[in-house]
Amino acid sequence: MRDPNAPPIRLLMVEDNPGDARLVRALLAEAGGFELSCAETMAQARDWLADNAADAVLLDLSLPDSHGLETIDRMRGLAPLAPVVVFTGLADEDVGVAAVKRGCQDYLVKGVGDGHLISRTVLYAIERKALEVERQQSAERMKKVLLQTVRAMSLTLEMRDPYTAGHQRRVANLAVAIGRAMGWSEHTLEGLQTGALIHDLGKINVPSDFLSRPGKLSDAAFGVVKSHAAVGAEIVDGIDFPWPVADMIRQHHERLDGSGYPLGLAGDAIIPEARVLAVADVVEAISSHRPYRPALGMDVALAEIRDHRGSRYDPQAVECCEKVIALEGEAVFGVAALGG
Template sequence: MIPHNSDSNAADPASRILIVEDEAIVALDIKGRLNALGYTVIGIAPSGEKALKLATEHIPDLILMDIMLEGAMDGIDTAAAITAEYSVPIVYLTAYADTETLKRAKITQPFGYIIKPFEDRELNLTIEMALYKHKAECALNENRRWLTTTFNSIGDAVITTDKYGKIKSVNTAATHLMGTTIESLYGHDFIDKINIVTPQTFKPIKLFDDYKSGSIIDDAVLKTKRRITPVSVNVSSIEDKNNSIGTVIVLRDISQLKNSEVALKNSLKQLRRTFEETVVSLTSMSEKRDPYTSGHQQRVAELACRIAMKMNMSIEEINSIRIAGILHDIGKISIPAEILSKPTRLTDLEMELMKTHSEAGYEILKGISFPWPVAKMVLQHHERIDGTGYPKGLIGDSILLEARIIAVADVVEAMSSHRPYRPALGLPRAMDEIIRGRGTSYDELIVDACTQVIENDKFSFESRQDHI
């Protein structure tokens, strides 16, 4: 990130230079040369103490510093004191160039070193190079501050490594996540210090071996001495001319997400329990008005689900059939109790009234926001694929597959069970009925699946009492 400099195109004013020189004649000569070269001299200091005072008052753009000065501080001591407080480039001016002096001078990181005597051109070139270098370093340091602040402001843990996997940088979020310090991580192998494992087996994840740049691991675990934290991991390679020179690993703490998922699952379980209890209550309410068919809806739902399983339908489809099966006769609430429990065959008028129960069931259920078309399944469970059913006389695929399955299960259970007007006819008679209607009244595939469930799987209603 490079901060915008609104004055980048403005003309630079004359650079302000402080001369630190204890020989007055030499200092005046240097001042004259600087003025001739277009620089502004803000002062001349004969000692280190005076130089510190002038530097504090004026903050020059550059200091020309003689190494040998009068007083307790020489030029190198003065330069060290000034640079400790201010960002000012210093160029040494001296007649001494011995190895020991150079070694001391290097410690203060000067921006230039001119040996007396010198030419104006050499002086000008050294000053301009020092000013340019200092300006570039200031910009670099400013960018570094921006980047460091941004890096440490990122909420996710960010770790960078070199191409050998040694940790080069760690942001504040990473130290908090791992409960450690930057010093304890820097320079160490990533795999030795940071343990990322799979959530199921806690087997180490080999980020550098098994994952390419741009890889995202949505579900992993960060193990530290203090805790285990679920994380997502993003791996990105740092490229230089198509060669990887390092890696950036971003770890995001997903503990809150995991907790939310658990809470959501628990909420869904509770909602499903409430839903199931509501369905059972509706079923119980309808069966109280027709005690002779108590358990009929549950048994129909059980057989219908077994048929659906045999047809390799999805879990969601099977669940929808189960709910619709349990509620398929809910509309009988609207039928007079004396008709429901009549011990003789119904008259034509009574039968027509009885046939309205599927539409009544639809009206009861259509306002409930089921995740499946349960109300339509209930409406169509007496339809027949040849159009002889009711209430709409639908044919073929215009009848929901789920409704066609419930229709077959309903016939088998009804014929197999006791009714007020007749004794139970038994499974063999019921199977004869649906086989006789195979391809006409009932869907061929459903009849075949029902046959396999009852004959091959040995299904019986007696063994399924209160199973649902």
């Protein structure tokens, strides 16, 4: 039961048939609790919404200036937070179901039911929309916190190993640019960014002396450095990421022809994200300064991936990497690729 002291619900009815509009107005007056405003066209609704807020919208789908399900999209564009209840005729109840699938909260069949039914439908629509918005906001908040946590993990490693400070972030930005050029979805790109930001996490287990020592490492020391791929994967293995982050980390030093490590995987046995990550990692590493050598520059980096395109590196990833570097230059390393 609605609190009788609650402020009236501001309801916008968009209906071009004066008879239907009159009937709803009379029924709602009987039910009480509504402050009803009416528009006969989408244009009138737009003007009204420019100056007023609606708690809910009752929407006829065939208006003089808008028809069918497109009317819903236009209304959602005008009032994204307002729940929408669609009016349908008796003959086209299917349209009501389609409208709900399209994001409306409910539908009413014209001429069926009384003011209480309309009132209850609108109230439930408001509740449903509020829950939907709350769920969406909480999912976005969690996503942001996850990214911030991953960034903090990334920084933890880089604070210990200042010679590679910024490496993972720069690799992440390039990898996402490559993935985007390959046409990957935003969800896949978010996963790629996550894996890239912590792809060297396992180096936390490698003595920092090994990482910053100039000159060639002994086989034994290099063996320890190489363990970082498996160790990093092991660290995140227990996290239920919605992406194959552990495999991205485990496989980022694998090479298409099986010459990489730790497992010597080849071809499709390496997941696509790890193949892109390998290209971004190598290009960033070669083009930047390392403790054991000065920066070799972008030309050397691009020559490495071009020379081993199809043997060590995924041909499409190489192609897209060349494309984004040609387009953006080294600025591609610094662009915050995805928000949060």
